[in-house]
Amino acid sequence: MSTESPGHPVASSDLFVQVRDRFTLALAAEFKQGLAVAQDRDLEAAFSIIDKMIRIRECLRDLHALIEQWETIEPAPAAEPDTVALQGDSVAPQETATVEAPAPELTAEQLEPCAPQPESALAAAAQTPPLAPPERLAPLRKRSGADRDILRRKQEFYDQAREIEAQPDRPATMARIKSAVCLGKALVIAIGTDPEADVLGDEIRGLREQYERMKGPVFFGFKPRALTPETWAEAAEAYLLLAEAERGFEYMQSHSADLDASMRTKLFTAIAAAETLVHRLLDERSIQSWDKQQTDLNAKLKDAQPSGAYVPWWKSADNGGPSTKEVLEAAKGLPKLINQAIEGPTRERRKRMALVRLQQRIKEPLKPGEDFEAELCVCAKECLAAGLTPNKKELVGLLFEFRGVLEDAGDPELSRLIEALRKEATLAVRRAARSEPERPIDAETVERISCLRKLLEGKVVLFVGGGNKGDKGRRQAIEDALGLAELIWPDTEENTSISFFEPLVKRADLVCKVVKHSRHGDRQVLNDAKSQGKMTASIIAGTGIPTVVRDLHNQLHRE
Numbered sequence: 001m002s003t004e005s006p007g008h009p010v011a012s013s014d015l016f017v018q019v020r021d022r023f024t025l026a027l028a029a030e031f032k033q034g035l036a037v038a039q040d041r042d043l044e045a046a047f048s049i050i051d052k053m054i055r056i057r058e059c060l061r062d063l064h065a066l067i068e069q070w071e072t073i074e075p076a077p078a079a080e081p082d083t084v085a086l087q088g089d090s091v092a093p094q095e096t097a098t099v100e101a102p103a104p105e106l107t108a109e110q111l112e113p114c115a116p117q118p119e120s121a122l123a124a125a126a127q128t129p130p131l132a133p134p135e136r137l138a139p140l141r142k143r144s145g146a147d148r149d150i151l152r153r154k155q156e157f158y159d160q161a162r163e164i165e166a167q168p169d170r171p172a173t174m175a176r177i178k179s180a181v182c183l184g185k186a187l188v189i190a191i192g193t194d195p196e197a198d199v200l201g202d203e204i205r206g207l208r209e210q211y212e213r214m215k216g217p218v219f220f221g222f223k224p225r226a227l228t229p230e231t232w233a234e235a236a237e238a239y240l241l242l243a244e245a246e247r248g249f250e251y252m253q254s255h256s257a258d259l260d261a262s263m264r265t266k267l268f269t270a271i272a273a274a275e276t277l278v279h280r281l282l283d284e285r286s287i288q289s290w291d292k293q294q295t296d297l298n299a300k301l302k303d304a305q306p307s308g309a310y311v312p313w314w315k316s317a318d319n320g321g322p323s324t325k326e327v328l329e330a331a332k333g334l335p336k337l338i339n340q341a342i343e344g345p346t347r348e349r350r351k352r353m354a355l356v357r358l359q360q361r362i363k364e365p366l367k368p369g370e371d372f373e374a375e376l377c378v379c380a381k382e383c384l385a386a387g388l389t390p391n392k393k394e395l396v397g398l399l400f401e402f403r404g405v406l407e408d409a410g411d412p413e414l415s416r417l418i419e420a421l422r423k424e425a426t427l428a429v430r431r432a433a434r435s436e437p438e439r440p441i442d443a444e445t446v447e448r449i450s451c452l453r454k455l456l457e458g459k460v461v462l463f464v465g466g467g468n469k470g471d472k473g474r475r476q477a478i479e480d481a482l483g484l485a486e487l488i489w490p491d492t493e494e495n496t497s498i499s500f501f502e503p504l505v506k507r508a509d510l511v512c513k514v515v516k517h518s519r520h521g522d523r524q525v526l527n528d529a530k531s532q533g534k535m536t537a538s539i540i541a542g543t544g545i546p547t548v549v550r551d552l553h554n555q556l557h558r559e
Helices: 009-039 043-071 121-127 145-165 171-191 196-213 229-254 261-284 292-303 324-332 334-363 372-385 393-409 412-424 427-434 443-456 472-482 498-507 522-531 545-556
Strands: 460-464 486-488 510-514 535-539
Touching (some): 145 196, 171 196, 171 229, 171 292, 229 261, 261 292, 324 334, 334 372, 334 393, 372 393, 460 498, 460 522, 498 522, 510 522
Parallel strands (some): 460 486, 460 510
């Protein structure tokens, strides 16, 4: 039987190579189309093409692995003339079905002595291994750790290349180009004859053109260098940190007033570690080159060195200085340190502004149609989002009298804040808050009282929240000022049932929630009153006559 028959590994391998070539052409076509789209700045189309290219690359990688596996399989011996081995789902493992075939007609010259044939087709199959044993065809998408690392680094390389295209022409951008070029060269060596090596080469040439347009200093990565993939990868990391050093130095120089002495020193030494790392790498890996960008940054750092700042990295390891590993660890902390320096003042401003908005919401009079409880919860969540801790003294001081409002909201984002308020909002604090000093009744308050008496005189009003323990005259003063038939203001405790208020709501013409002293669930009383068509209002800041009159006038008075 001919070894070139269908099903033989050689013939199938040729077919796979043809398919692989078609995939390679498709990848090249997508790449050219991607370049055209990128020039038009059509981001949506560009991302679509990138997705296609990634899928084609994955297919190429799997096909390449399949070819390697297939070419290692030994050709199967020809089957005996009287049997043909068949494999199918209906055949049990280690067994082979047989098909009787007519014996060929042979001439006398063709008849030769032969070894005894097996007694059965099953015995023949036992002597003939299957064409492709199952264990030789393991799942192709199961990659080794090295394959996964290469795939991750490829994605990292392409992401860097795309980000660099959108960045302005600055020293940090030049360092990023160097980093991407080094990573690309490490990948080209690692993948060897993979068709994607040509694509990576095109990307590297594009990065070089961009670098030359920026008039960057000479860079050894654009020249042929016999370096290992590991050395190229180390250089990629070092130059990426050099880019962070350029960014950090630029910020340190332009925002000197925003940095305290401690942060400035920390930032300075971390930047020095990043630029020193490049110098150490070039020296220790015998790259036989120097980097002008690194030496320029080193000179600028020495000119701007803060008084008292000591840089241990500038002392070589041979002279008792830190090891390169220590320099690398110090440099790795630079990105986080830069973000802290940049975001620190901004974060503090956000905290202050959030507290100011909360304070204004509490102090400002409530206008018709406004929902104080909902707005208070929004302001409280803004404070937490700005970075204020739930037990922050200023935050608790503003909100501890509004714990019931936050509890009624049932918002899980406020749970830690409510817990902090529970610890602070003791019964003693509540009672002390009720003894607010009476402000004098000014002319504006007298005018508001006059307007309210026209609406409320002879009415029954219900106050929900706290009660007037220790100050029985407060209820009588409000009744007299507004000409009420009765002010119902029951004393309540934490365990007072909501059903307790049902008959009181029926008697009242106006139901007011004393927000500052309300409990969890008191909002339901107000909702029940609204459903019955009763007038409702919220008293926010306190229970003194000027405060009560102001809140009721703002919500009930109609011109």
